Amino acid sequence: EVQLVESGGGLVQPGGSQRLSCVAFEFNFNHFWMTWVRQAPGKGLEWVASIREDGSQKHYVESARGRFTVSRDNTKNSLFLQMDSLTSDDTAVYYCARARKKVDLDVWGQGVLVTVS
Amino acid sequence: SYELTQPPSVSVSPGQMARITCSGDALSKKFAYWLQQKSGQAPVLVIFEDSKRPSGIPERFSGSASGTGATLSIYGAQVDDAADYFCYTTDRSGDRLVFGTGTKVSV
Numbered sequence: 001e002v003q004l005v006e007s008g009g010g011l012v013q014p015g016g017s018q019r020l021s022c023v024a025f026e027f028n029f030n031h032f033w034m035t036w037v038r039q040a041p042g043k044g045l046e047w048v049a050s051i052r053e054d055g056s057q058k059h060y061v062e063s064a065r066g067r068f069t070v071s072r073d074n075t076k077n078s079l080f081l082q083m084d085s086l087t088s089d090d091t092a093v094y095y096c097a098r099a100r101k102k103v104d105l106d107v108w109g110q111g112v113l114v115t116v117s
Numbered sequence: 118s119y120e121l122t123q124p125p126s127v128s129v130s131p132g133q134m135a136r137i138t139c140s141g142d143a144l145s146k147k148f149a150y151w152l153q154q155k156s157g158q159a160p161v162l163v164i165f166e167d168s169k170r171p172s173g174i175p176e177r178f179s180g181s182a183s184g185t186g187a188t189l190s191i192y193g194a195q196v197d198d199a200a201d202y203f204c205y206t207t208d209r210s211g212d213r214l215v216f217g218t219g220t221k222v223s224v
Contacts, residue, residue: 035214037160045152045160045203047214059212095159103207103214104150106171108159 002026002107004096009112016086016116022079022096022109030054030074033099036081038092039111046092049081050099063089086116119143119208121217128223135191137220139204142185147206149187151180155200163202164189191222199224 008020022034036048049060049070058070069082079096094114098107121141129135139149151164162171164180167187177192191198204217 037214037216044219045154045205045216047205047216050212050214057212061213102211103148104162104165105152105160105205106162106165108161111159 004098004107004109006094006096006109006112009094009114011115011117012086014087014116017082017084018086018114020081020083020094020096020112020114022081024077024079024098027098027107029072029077033102034070034072034079035097035099035105036070036079036094037097037105038090038094040089040092043092048094050102051079083114086114088116090114091116119213119215121204121206121215123202123204123217123220125218126221126223129191129194131196131224132193135194135198135222135224137189137191137202137204137222138186139188139217140186141206141215141217143206143208143215144182144187145185146209147211149180149182150205151178151187151189152203152205153198153200154203160203194222194224196224198222 006022012018035050051070067085071080093111095111096109097105148166152160153163154160167182168180179190203219
């Protein structure tokens with residue numbers, strides 16, 4: 001079954017760091033852009049970052065630039081989000097998603113909660 | 118600007134048509150996409166490139182776009198269609214995604 005499984009969520013203190021992982025199953029991971037999207041409690045969706053198939057291009061929402069780093073390891077079918085200098089505004093459920101044609105978010109992980117407090 | 122505006126809520130009776138709008142300047146040049154998110158679950162793509170349905174999405178879900186707006190229509194809405202719906206698109210460069218404010222659909 002095509003799926004994405006995230007891990008790495010938890011409670012972190014303000015100013016701290018957290019690293020999220022997302023493992024892909026049953027599809028050619030290195031053929032797809034990948035994306036991180038987050039959702040603060042009771043709020044809407046917010047795009048966080050995207051990374052090209054080979055990792056050569058990375059794009060970030062303005063609020064994450066300089067603090068978050070998206071990366072991938074195609075040999076392990078894995079996507080990562082390193083988050084530094086976290087604030088309470090970063091508290092959210094973080095989803096990884098496959099981005100077909102860079103934009104079609106057609107497969108989503110189950111989401112992981114990051115609480116900054 | 119790259120803001121997408123949706124009505125906060127839409128309420129329909131089972132079997133009626135639900136229509137959700139999404140408006141923003143970016144839609145005049147970029148495709149609209151629609152996600153369905155049921156309570157406590159991850160989003161699901163229901164419409165891509167304005168009007169295309171992914172495999173497995175019921176035919177009652179239909180998308181259209183014109184000018185600076187896009188619309189998701191649910192023909193013969195079912196109780197199971199109750200969810201939050203988000204539109205999204207990309208910025209001019211195509212590198213950044215912009216999400217709509219979300220619409221809660223009650224059936």
